[in-house]
């Protein structure tokens with residue numbers, strides 16, 4: 001199967017490519033990199049692993065782009081998706097995939113479960129892309145993955161994890177007892193490799209995750225494994241809603257510097273208070289569930305991930321982003 005990955009140098013993209021190249025007998029992998037990035041160490045490392053790397057310009061649905069995509073069974077986008085500009089880029093990619101008769105397009109979702117409209121800016125943008133995909137009848141599979149372990153850990157009072165955690169969890173949302181589905185980011189590719197060859201997942205949304213946790217249980221486990229007492233600062237729904245309102249107004253007035261604050265507060269609401277990121281909500285929203293489709297597939301446990309983090313074995317997120 002010929003698979004093209006766009007965004008292969010990113011966090012999700014790296015996981016996806018590594019998941020695919022573990023089965024070289026199944027997948028011939030090409031990574032498309034923008035010209036300014038093609039010589040980055042990440043792409044050179046992929047070349048060393050047998051991945052073909054070609055340059056791409058996603059500015060328009062050009063003949064060159066369509067030619068690059070022609071013959072691909074699957075195109076997977078792992079592009080950043082926090083801004084309307086990113087939707088535009090992926091719309092172009094999707095339109096080019098349609099022209100190239102690609103067998104299946106995987107848009108850059110890879111997030112937690114959330115209802116389609118009106119809850120999260122990021123989700124709205126991803127749904128705009130899905131609307132475009134459906135409007136051109138492009139074969140697709142949406143893959144959502146829950147929330148990364150890598151973004152779920154609190155800092156330790158000793159400062160031991162100061163360099164390990166890019167975005168440590170500073171507050172517990174609500175009472176801390178809301179269940180949420182988590183994944184080790186490094187496992188995403190393992191699931192993707194199964195989903196994209198599965199005829200049951202064509203033109204469907206699939207929810208894959210490793211384990212279900214609450215913030216209180218994560219903090220308990222961190223305390224047990226680190227032998228440190230971790231302060232628990234709670235933030236209630238009212239405070240979060242007020243932060244969201246302020247950021248929303250700023251973004252609506254054109255202040256894009258507030259997009260990150262908006263997105264992170266909305267995530268806190270969805271994950272820690274509303275409780276959308278669960279297999280039950282996913283089923284309600286029409287998703288197929290990875291654990292039903294692939295009962296044999298095991299992801300890393302959170303406990304092992306924390307142990308590896310404490311042992312300094314986990315690479316810091318976005319460490320290579322420039």
Ligand SMILES: NC(=O)c1ccc[n+]([C@@H]2O[C@H](COP(=O)([O-])OP(=O)(O)OC[C@H]3O[C@@H](n4cnc5c(N)ncnc54)[C@H](OP(=O)(O)O)[C@@H]3O)[C@@H](O)[C@H]2O)c1
Pocket residue numbers: 006007008009010011012013032033034036037040056058078079080081089108109110111112122145146147148151
């Ligand atoms: N579930 C979770 O907890 C979670 C957490 C974070 C992100 N996500 C989701 O994961 C998805 C990917 O995000 P990420 O954080 O993994 O991405 P990332 O690390 O920021 O990587 C983005 C990739 O897109 C490439 N790219 C950007 N613009 C491009 C263009 N015009 N042409 C070609 N390539 C371009 C970048 O390549 P260069 O090397 O050229 O920069 C990079 O490879 C998003 O949908 C995001 O919402 C989920």
